[in-house]
Amino acid sequence: MSNFEVIIYEKQNEIGYVTLNRPHALNAYNLQMRDELYQVLAAIKDDPEVKVAIFRGAGERAFCAGADLTEFLTAPSPVIARQVRWERDVWGLFLSITKPLIAALHGYVLGSGIEMALCCDIRVASEDAQFGVPEVGLGIIPAAGGSQTLPRVIGRAQALEVLLTGRWIKAEEARRLKLVNQVVPRGDLLPAAERLANKIRIYNPMAISYAKQAITRGLDLSLEQGLELEANLGGCLLNLRT
Numbered sequence: 001m002s003n004f005e006v007i008i009y010e011k012q013n014e015i016g017y018v019t020l021n022r023p024h025a026l027n028a029y030n031l032q033m034r035d036e037l038y039q040v041l042a043a044i045k046d047d048p049e050v051k052v053a054i055f056r057g058a059g060e061r062a063f064c065a066g067a068d069l070t071e072f073l074t075a076p077s078p079v080i081a082r083q084v085r086w087e088r089d090v091w092g093l094f095l096s097i098t099k100p101l102i103a104a105l106h107g108y109v110l111g112s113g114i115e116m117a118l119c120c121d122i123r124v125a126s127e128d129a130q131f132g133v134p135e136v137g138l139g140i141i142p143a144a145g146g147s148q149t150l151p152r153v154i155g156r157a158q159a160l161e162v163l164l165t166g167r168w169i170k171a172e173e174a175r176r177l178k179l180v181n182q183v184v185p186r187g188d189l190l191p192a193a194e195r196l197a198n199k200i201r202i203y204n205p206m207a208i209s210y211a212k213q214a215i216t217r218g219l220d221l222s223l224e225q226g227l228e229l230e231a232n233l234g235g236c237l238l239n240l241r242t
């Protein structure tokens with residue numbers, strides 16, 4: 001895992017640390033980052049030594065300023081793009097991870113940046129964080145799940161307003177909208193994320209994984225189906241423990 005160019009992946013105390021590392025370009029998400037992120041996510045998913053992961057951005061100015069606009073007009077044809085997506089579905093992989101994922105967000109959190117954060121389970125932001133979904137202004141729509149994940153987190157009307165107007169949101173409003181769980185001073189961002197990770201990692205990883213699935217999968221079901229899911233997961237967990 002040491003050959004990466006635009007992502008730093010480290011493991012410490014059962015926590016996987018993923019750092020987007022293109023600070024000169026405000027950590028814009030390019031093809032290289034997509035390929036490296038795919039490998040890192042697969043490692044987090046499979047590695048029993050990692051119980052929880054923290055995602056953050058290198059440098060002082062951004063978690064991630066969205067898709068790399070210098071690659072914007074060099075995108076492959078839709079057919080190739082669809083094939084690549086099928087072979088390397090980063091966002092599907094992200095959402096399939098049953099371990100808790102925490103986003104530590106500072107500075108610009110735009111486009112794919114906010115979408116990446118929305119693939120995480122808990123979002124901590126520093127006071128300087130600014131969020132935006134600028135895709136419509138570029139004549140496109142979110143391509144990393146944002147049109148689906150954003151309304152599930154902040155609700156339909158708010159998500160539509162943010163997406164259709166391209167309006168940016170500052171940290172405190174993001175907390176009010178429940179886009180982020182907490183806002184902390186910049187210097188406390190990583191420690192705050194680590195405090196959460198350290199509380200989670202001491203618990204039985206199967207109980208954590210099943211609890212995450214009960215909520216994340218259950219949200220897309222009716223209450224009746226959700227209760228059935230909860231009963232099934234609870235039963236499986238009991239069987240595993242006996």
Ligand code: COA
Pocket residue numbers: 024025026028065066067068069070108110111112134135138
């Ligand atoms: N893709 C590629 N490079 C990007 C980038 C992106 N999405 N966002 C920023 N950068 C690069 C800039 O080109 C600049 O590079 P340079 O120093 O080689 O010229 C560097 O990051 C710093 O950005 P800069 O624009 O100079 O900083 P700023 O403080 O004036 O503005 C932003 C910051 C975020 C407002 C501005 O960079 C911006 O609007 N970025 C694009 C956001 C966007 O639309 N993302 C796509 C979503 S789909």
